[in-house]
Amino acid sequence: MPQKKILIVDADEASRNFIARKIQDLGFDILHAASGREGLIAAWRDHPDMVVADPSVSDLRGEEFAAKLRHDPRTQNLPLVALSSDHNPARIKSCREAGFNEYIAKSGQAVRMLGDVIARLFGVTDEAMKRGGLMIVFLSAKGGTGVSSLCANIGVEISKHNPEARVVVADLVFPIGSIAPIVGYEGTENIATLAGHVSNGSGSDFLSRLPKMETWRFHLLAGSPDPELSNQLNAEGSWDIVSRLKNAYDFVLVDIGRSLSRIVLPLISHADLLTLIVSADVSAISLTGTLLEYLKGKDVSQEAIYTILNRHAGLEGLSKRETETALGIKINAAIPYLDVNFAFANSQNRPYTLKFPNDTASIILQDAAREISALARKTRDG
Ligand SMILES: Nc1ncnc2c1ncn2[C@@H]1O[C@H](COP(=O)(O)OP(=O)(O)O)[C@@H](O)[C@H]1O
Ligand SMILES: [Mg+2]
Structure with a gap:
């Protein structure tokens, strides 16, 4: 070029x-x-x-x-x-x-x-988004589905699976992020302080100093610690930050939670892969259906969506087959209800696979990470 x-x-x-x-x-x-x-x-x-x-x-x-x-x-x-x-x-x-x-x-x-x-x-160009690291956006149609937990836990597995790759996890959930408490980051640098650095011209220095979470094997751009700070961000700002991250990392994992705000829309339409976390209860299924329709309207292709059915609540809910039928999509991975284990690993700031290496869910997470990195690479290459 x-x-x-x-x-x-x-x-x-x-x-x-x-x-x-x-x-x-x-x-x-x-x-x-x-x-x-x-x-x-x-x-x-x-x-x-x-x-x-x-x-x-x-x-x-x-x-x-x-x-x-x-x-x-x-x-x-x-x-x-x-x-x-x-x-x-x-x-x-x-x-x-x-x-x-x-x-x-x-x-x-x-x-x-x-x-x-x-x-x-x-x-702010499509071209820039096609260069640099692969961007994988994690989202759901409903809060509390496990997006942040899975984004962090799949992030660590992607990093293990691609030992040469530089991986960053960015928490773009507004108004308050939640990856930092999961991975145990207690520093003061986050997306909102970064917005301040960008506006005074020192954004590049900031991005080169992102903390590395050693146990998690990725760098972290922590989310906003409070709603007031979130107000400093705009759509152009988030796009700017993500394109810089893409310049510096091979994998950019972005948690946007259930938010489809103006701020994150450009990220959705330019992601190499969307990882959609689905929960099995009936109300969540209908919201997920609405979200899928919306994504279709934004020209997101079905192949660029990786779906994880996550049984985050101890309810029976729909089976994998029933969920597939109800949504008219294929479920790529299903994570069982892990009772308090997931919350336990989170509260100790440990990756699930490290805390419970022999659990079936650990194998599912590893497989999902492998499939997600392969699929993101495939959609990028067209
Ligand atoms: N498969 C699961 N089994 C049991 N608990 C889970 C599971 N997935 C997530 N959780 C728990 O659900 C809660 C919400 O998860 P979180 O990742 O914060 O969701 P979100 O980011 O979608 O709001 C956390 O306490 C987490 O430990
Ligand atoms: Mg979250």
Whole structure:
């Protein structure tokens, strides 16, 4: 694939060269323009993938420059970033209104912020989601079905089964995550603090420092510890975080619980595999049916869904066959009711297979992990 090209529009040659070097270091090709007019010509003629422009170039006001790009079909959606020494809020507002996607005020942080903006603007593409690690999203139609427990417990088995692979588990359940208490993480870094780092430009450093849960053999991006912090996140933010995780890990397991919020929708439609946890009680079956219909409407193919029937409650419920018939799908794995054992392993922060290695459920978890990694790889390869 050809490298992405970024056009830099800045009348000051030294400043242009400085930015160019920094962007080249990130792995992009550079086009230069020394004036607004040159910038327009290059934008229309050379098809850059993004423009970084100083809105104070003297021959063409930044606002006018942006408006001209936005009015031309060739560049109407081209990502456009202002990099400016003008810190005036009114100017920032007028540039954004004229069509700049982002406005970075020059400071010691500017280069880092520019890197983050580029990652974000380029990250939000289907293409980016097809690169990097395999993304496996764990979900259910109803709370308390065992999604978080299974996400963590299958995560550890995927890691054991693929010893060379880097595995990360990300808890994107809002408003409160629950993987951290299962795996015993007591640190303070989590998805909400990460959102803060991303907005001040230090998101990349943060992601490289994610804690490794040694017993669980994966890195953890812990969930939000409280509802207030969850409010800092938006859909673009979660997409950004996941595409960065995909750059750094071979397997990205995401717990979204039963939430189908706007924040996680892009993740569902771009997952390599969905692992759907189904419970056997009648009310859950009907909710799961609704969820399956919804996924079909989002063009999620049946082959990209791995279903686990989890008997999380000590009720009889439907059999595997009955569940398959009721939902019109195949159940890939069935986990029996484990009484207090599962909660016991969780409360000791131990993987189930470590706590109860000879239990049938341990074998089922190992098989499921093997099938899930194989299936995710298969759907990625098409
Ligand atoms: N197969 C099972 N047998 C017994 N208890 C289970 C089983 N699966 C999950 N649980 C228990 O159910 C509870 C809810 O699990 P959790 O993973 O938090 O669900 P969710 O993330 O879907 O809300 C936990 O106490 C867990 O230990
Ligand atoms: Mg959960």
